[in-house]
Amino acid sequence: MTALAHVPTSTGQPAPPPPPPRGGRHRLLPYLLLLPGAAWLLLFFAVPLFQLAAASLYDPAGSLSTGYALTWAFGNYPDAVQAYWPQLGRSFLYAGIALVLGLLMGYPLAYAIAQKAGRWKNLLLVCVVAPMFTSFLVRTLAWKTILSDNGWLVGLLRDVHLLGPDGRLLATPVAVVLGLTYNFLPFLVLPLYASLERLDYRLLEAAGDLYASPVQTFRRVTLPLSMPGLIAGTLLFFIPATGDYINAELLGTPNEYMIGNVIDSAFLVRLDYPQGAALSFLLMAAILAVVFVYLRRAGTEEVL
Amino acid sequence: MTGMSAKTTGHDAPAGDLRLVNLTKRFGIFTAVDDLGLTIPQGSFFALLGASGCGKTTTLRMIAGLEQPTSGQVLLGDRDIARLRPYKRPVNTVFQSYALFPHLDIFDNVAFGLRRRGIRSVDAEVNRMLALVQLADFGHRRPAQLSGGQQQRVALARALINRPQVLLLDEPLGALDLKLRRQMQIELKRIQTEVGITFVHVTHDQEEAMTMADTVAVMNAGRIEQLGAPADIYEYPATAFVANFLGQSNLLAAEAAGPAGSDVPVTAHGARYSVPAGRARVASGPVYLGVRPEKLHLVDAADRVPAGHQYVTGVVTDASYVGVSTQYLVRTGWGSELTAFAANSGLGGRVPVGASVVAHWDPRHAFLLPRPPGADDATAGLLDEPVGASS
Numbered sequence A: 001m002t003a004l005a006h007v008p009t010s011t012g013q014p015a016p017p018p019p020p021p022r023g024g025r026h027r028l029l030p031y032l033l034l035l036p037g038a039a040w041l042l043l044f045f046a047v048p049l050f051q052l053a054a055a056s057l058y059d060p061a062g063s064l065s066t067g068y069a070l071t072w073a074f075g076n077y078p079d080a081v082q083a084y085w086p087q088l089g090r091s092f093l094y095a096g097i098a099l100v101l102g103l104l105m106g107y108p109l110a111y112a113i114a115q116k117a118g119r120w121k122n123l124l125l126v127c128v129v130a131p132m133f134t135s136f137l138v139r140t141l142a143w144k145t146i147l148s149d150n151g152w153l154v155g156l157l158r159d160v161h162l163l164g165p166d167g168r169l170l171a172t173p174v175a176v177v178l179g180l181t182y183n184f185l186p187f188l189v190l191p192l193y194a195s196l197e198r199l200d201y202r203l204l205e206a207a208g209d210l211y212a213s214p215v216q217t218f219r220r221v222t223l224p225l226s227m228p229g230l231i232a233g234t235l236l237f238f239i240p241a242t243g244d245y246i247n248a249e250l251l252g253t254p255n256e257y258m259i260g261n262v263i264d265s266a267f268l269v270r271l272d273y274p275q276g277a278a279l280s281f282l283l284m285a286a287i288l289a290v291v292f293v294y295l296r297r298a299g300t301e302e303v304l
Numbered sequence B: 001m002t003g004m005s006a007k008t009t010g011h012d013a014p015a016g017d018l019r020l021v022n023l024t025k026r027f028g029i030f031t032a033v034d035d036l037g038l039t040i041p042q043g044s045f046f047a048l049l050g051a052s053g054c055g056k057t058t059t060l061r062m063i064a065g066l067e068q069p070t071s072g073q074v075l076l077g078d079r080d081i082a083r084l085r086p087y088k089r090p091v092n093t094v095f096q097s098y099a100l101f102p103h104l105d106i107f108d109n110v111a112f113g114l115r116r117r118g119i120r121s122v123d124a125e126v127n128r129m130l131a132l133v134q135l136a137d138f139g140h141r142r143p144a145q146l147s148g149g150q151q152q153r154v155a156l157a158r159a160l161i162n163r164p165q166v167l168l169l170d171e172p173l174g175a176l177d178l179k180l181r182r183q184m185q186i187e188l189k190r191i192q193t194e195v196g197i198t199f200v201h202v203t204h205d206q207e208e209a210m211t212m213a214d215t216v217a218v219m220n221a222g223r224i225e226q227l228g229a230p231a232d233i234y235e236y237p238a239t240a241f242v243a244n245f246l247g248q249s250n251l252l253a254a255e256a257a258g259p260a261g262s263d264v265p266v267t268a269h270g271a272r273y274s275v276p277a278g279r280a281r282v283a284s285g286p287v288y289l290g291v292r293p294e295k296l297h298l299v300d301a302a303d304r305v306p307a308g309h310q311y312v313t314g315v316v317t318d319a320s321y322v323g324v325s326t327q328y329l330v331r332t333g334w335g336s337e338l339t340a341f342a343a344n345s346g347l348g349g350r351v352p353v354g355a356s357v358v359a360h361w362d363p364r365h366a367f368l369l370p371r372p373p374g375a376d377d378a379t380a381g382l383l384d385e386p387v388g389a390s391s
């Protein structure tokens, strides 16, 4: 019996063939390909992040000249909130209002380019992207000119009495919100365009055939099918807008400063590293929380 | 323009016949639908047949409101709905491309029309409909998770559930296998007679058109070539296009010289034939003498041709056995090939290839059609496209 067991027979099940030998190099290849990216991330994201986390817990009494000691000073966080909660709240408020304005302009724009523009499609897309060919700073400075007290826009608004005789736009919250809206609009429009462009107009016809009015068709078909682009676009708009400090700096006054301005000055002017680091982490945590809640509500499996 | 004064809310509109009056659609300089005139009685099953690209889908789209006619009217009862928005028309469509909503599951797809009309409790009706199309267990799947035939059935259920006044079906059974297609045909016909919906059914399957429809219209290049009961069209086609689109025909180029008594005598390839005057679309000038392949019988000698029948002689060049019948190609003395179908009824043997035969027919089964001057015999000789085959 035992002898037989070793003899392969024609009726018995042959042992499964051994797996083909695979060189170690084959299995290593994916990791080798990952290596440059991973190294980059480690060096320029993970390490500085840890550094920043450590800095946020330094002894606030220290300074650049006397040196910092890691004293696990968790008190930095409540102190920072205490001192700068108006700026933190303003960041979300301004970015939120700008997002609403951006959506009101960007959705119809993306829809028109994707579904109605025909052969003008590419030209219009270039128009959306064209401002990005100049630097962020230059564009915002241009807005400063447009909104300035003796510019044509303010003159026009004063003439039609939308602004008082010495009303102004520059150095107001309106200017900051408008600047944010303008600067981040392309990031909203492009992903939206991408998903609206894939939308099959025959589905809209089918909805109309099935008694859906244009409004219902939008709500039940167009909007859900453009959700991936809408989510990507709002995130690409909202996250950098919340952390932005250039618009508030150039178009506003210290009364319009957002959290970005505070962080900027903590690191570069006041040289208060622990506070700057603590505020940075607070901002990151707050944005993550908002995004998480948003994705949960928007509820697409593809994103989460 | 009576429709303008009537309150056009759609669903409670008076029922009535669907009439297309001088309906024309041009895309640029191309005329897709050309001055179409049709009356489809309320509650009837109307089949639209025609070659690819002849304007069937465009016609349906104008009825549904998805395409604006260049000119003409679409009347439902005495109301002109041609300018009404699609969602206000009591018309639903089973789209050729299905157009199922990819973000909704099957249940919500089917419930879509009911919900848009504000109906809240849809469960019972949707489940009944899903059972009808044999997709009872598929309610929670997404369209992308279904096979082509299953998607087609969802499209059917999604339109049918609304019980519209007019249901437009654009090749609704094209992706189904034969058995399921027969089943769905029976279901469709049953629903149609039960509910009294007007069905306008576009199909490539002539057998489907003939078995299901009360009226068949054969369309060609944007126009209706012929319209009538299936048997009438088949037995007495109006044009050479119809004669060879709906089934097959042997069409011999002939010359007619006007009626003589109750017959129209013709000359074809040197021989004289005649056709009853009641079966002649034209009685003089260039004509086609037409005989359906199954009306053409083969015998081995002229003296066995029954009295009163007419005949041509030829040689069998091909014989294909297709189960219920054998299909022969007979080459005539002047080189054309005629098609003849012989039922495999067990009576009479098979004729071998190469045999000389006499193909004869009863003149009461022949017909005369107009022929463009100079056109030769139009004998399809397409054994690979047998009559009644499902496409």
Ligand SMILES: Nc1ncnc2c1ncn2[C@@H]1O[C@H](COP(=O)(O)OP(=O)(O)OP(=O)(O)O)[C@@H](O)[C@H]1O
Pocket: B027, B030, B032, B050, B051, B052, B053, B054, B055, B056, B057, B058, B059, B096
């Ligand atoms: N939007 C359009 N623009 C230009 N030409 C069109 C348009 N829609 C349809 N056509 C043309 O009109 C003709 C009729 O098209 P239609 O879709 O009605 O054909 P069909 O009879 O349904 O064909 P099939 O059996 O292949 O579905 C075709 O020649 C088509 O190319």
Ligand SMILES: [Mg+2]
Pocket: B056, B057, B058, B096, B170
């Ligand atoms: Mg079509």
